[in-house]
Amino acid sequence: MQRCDLIVIGAGPAGLSAAVEAARQGMRVTVYDENARPGGQLFKQIHKFFGSREHKAKIRGIRIGEELLQEASAAGVQVELDAVVTGIFADKEVTVRQGERMLRRKADTLIIATGASENMTSFENWTLPGVIGAGAAQTMMNLHGVRPGEKILMLGSGNVGLVVGFQLLQAGCQVVAVADALPGIGGYGVHAAKLARCGVPFYTAHTIVRAEGVERVTGAVIGAIDQNWHIVPDSEKHFDVDTICLAVGLSPMSRLCGLAGCVMEDNPQKAGLVPVVDALGETSVPGIFAAGDVSGIEEASSAMIEGRIAGLAAAHRMGFMASSALDARLAELTGALASLRAGMFAPGSKGKVFTHTAEGCALSASLLRRGFVADEEIDRYPGVTRARGVHPVLECTQNIPCNPCADACPRQCITVGADGGTITALPVFDAARGCTGCGLCVAACSGQAIFLVDEEAGEITLPYEFLPLPQKGEQGMALGRDGQPVCPAEVVAVRTSAAFDKTNLLTIRVPAEYAGRARFYRKER
Amino acid sequence: MRINEHPVLGGYPKGEAVAFTFDGARLSGYAGEPVAMALKAAGVFIHRYTRKNHSPRGIFCAIGRCTDCVMIVNGRPNVRTCITPLAADMDVRTQYGMGAKHAAL
Incomplete structure (x- = not known):
């Protein structure tokens, strides 16, 4: 059975970052990913990232992905593609299906960085061709150069819905509306404002009633919802669309963690069932770490830092790195992570209702409801x-x-x-x-x-x-x-x-x- | 359906143009791109019909997770077309239930 020092499961932003840091400390690292290409979702993210210089802000996700792949290759990380990890057994033995073969592999440490999967929501006719995930839209237009549709309704106004909505416009599609069941837009106001100034209307406190069509989507009907989540009579609104895009959240893909025997928790702040981890990302099973969306849904920027921390912690655990060296890197990385986890949209702010900015400016009610700051609000x-x-x-x-x-x-x-x-x-x-x-x-x-x-x-x-x-x-x-x-x-x-x-x-x-x-x-x- | 020029990405690297068949009809796509993308670009949106209710299904997740887009490819059913690279002369067929049309229940 082939052995190495560290096996990383998932070659997305968290997994690759973890692999790079561990390999730089001298570990022999193998990354397994089920996809044909490494990089996870980074190569679909054509927008400029937020954060600060240390988080690679203002660099587009695709470039960050290219940089990560170069770093991984320079550090000697071995990336195995089309390789699905199907099981984790005692003593960090894993089984991998690659093509038609099953492989058995073993390492001294494991980092699980399997990311997240998209949520869906069901409604009348939701199985019709033309109802797609927002991720699918991104894959089609940004990886393969194919428009997902011509006229599109976006369901969900979190950052995924807003960012993909804008990307649809960039790809030449028409976005007829963004609807969200919540009373306020969920994602960054600046993302919503980009869509609004292009003329895309927002319907908050609205949800989809049905998709129309027999063989494929030919229309969509949305309706206003009341406080009891019932459709308000006579509030239905029809759109001629060929595509309905669902951006209704992500869930951690944490099944391998459960399989590995990690203590799990259902944590709404982390958007689902996640392994319980310490500050270094180590799960309840010594030597098994989790990093990125698998341990709580956040942005790719924080996933990359979590990955780096887990990679260094794994290296330290196996004696590849002195405690003093680890502490120095951790101070820098935890600081960077803390600065990303601040503000109104931080994981810790979930569920809180903000009325003012930290500076004391009243938040724009129009931005929250309609996606743009009203002219009479902007001067504040x-x-x-x-x-x-x-x-x-x-x-x-x-x-x-x-x-x-x-x-x-x-x-x-x-x-x-x-x-x-x-x-x-x-x-x-x-x-x-x-x-x-x-x-x-x-x-x-x-x-x-x-x-x-x-x-x-x-x-x-x-x-x-x-x-x-x-x-x-x-x-x-x-x-x-x-x-x-x-x-x-x-x-x-x-x-x-x-x-x-x-x-x-x-x-x-x-x-x-x-x-x-x-x-x-x-x-x- | 193809994006010829993108404001951020420019063009898209593509393999050579190849011909394949969809339910016997001759279509073209690019070698190496997912079969589902070649079909989409050619205006095909129904990949299969479900076994019990005969209801149509197409692309849903586009990353090989949901299995909504499976078809019969080169005689083999249940092939996830969104992650199967297109090759010249591929035989792609609509799937009915678990197999070809005559086998539908």
Whole structure:
């Protein structure tokens, strides 16, 4: 039977990170993954990540995946693909089905990083072709270049629903609506705002009643729900769609942990049945660790840190790493993890109702319900200021862990959490430092919530990630935060640069009185 | 259904164009892409009919987990088309229940 020092199950962000750290300490590491390609979901995540520089913020998931694969290869990690771990037995022996063969393998330590699976929800006709998971949509359009449909209803407004909804627009699909049974949008407001300004309507406190169609989806009906989760009579609304996308949460895929004899708990804050782990990710079975979504649903950024911690802990456990060296790395990694787990959307904030930001600004009711900050609400946020000449308007209205804007500005105009504050603070612009209008902050903002505005000239520079790219001199329509036409606009500049990483900067000119409202552009119909 | 140019990804690396058959009809796709993607791009959305109720099923998860998209591929039933790479001259057939049409209960 083949042996190695560490077997990692799952080659996603957590598993690969764990493998890299352990291998760098000298362990012989083998990673098994059931898929034909490593990287888990990273290669479908074409958006820029949140967090701070240490979390690889403002880098797209696909690039982070490429970096991880390079790190794994440089560290000598062996990755076995099309390899399903089917069992875990005493003394860390595992069985692996690879192709038509069953293999037996053994290691001194195991790290289970099997990730999560998508939840589904059932409704009338939900089995019709055309009802798909949001993950399926991402796989089709971002990996294989095939549009999942032409007209799509997105069910679920958590970050998955919002991010995939935007990606559907980027792929050239029409998103007719985002519906969510909860009374408020579940994901980041900035993600919702990107959709809203493209004209996608949100229906909160609505759920799907039925899919229509005989052989495939031809429509969808949603309805408002009351406090008892019943459909409000006469509230039904029909959409012509060919695809219904379900983004109704993820559940940890923790069955292997149970099979390995780990003590499990059903923990709603972690979104399901998870192994009980300590601060290093070690389960109740000594030498078996769990990292990433399998031990609680979070973002890929935190999964990667959990993976690194588990990898180092495994190396330390087997004597590949001194305690002092481990402690030094842990101090850095646990700090990075803590900063990601702060703010209004942190795992520990689940179930809490926020009315104000940490700065004391009232949260936008419109953002929560309709996906955009209303014009009369926007001025209450510290990043939204008026100044002479061109300057950034930071439409960041919730405490989320993110600060690439501060990092991007060459003149340090933008501050996030000054004086040792947290990266969940709202960004602030300091006009005294003199904005040059370089646009790096606009392109760096993972939430696409920064605009360069020159109120007197009526010029707005906005992030634009669609094709075809508008041309300079083109006449079109400026849209508001709600996606509705505001006024005619002329494209006066289109900037692309390697430094912007595919986020193009579009500068439009509108009558000066609309400079505070125009936030998107479309070619006039 | 194919995305020719994507604002972030640009193009998509594809294998060579190959021909295959779907219920006897000649279709084309790219070698190495999942069979389900070639079918989707060709406008095929029903992969199988269930055994008891004869209700249609298509792609649901697209990552080999749910088994909704299984079809008869090269004579073998229950093949998850979303994770099976397309090859030239593949014979892909709609699955009825657990097998071919004449065997449906």
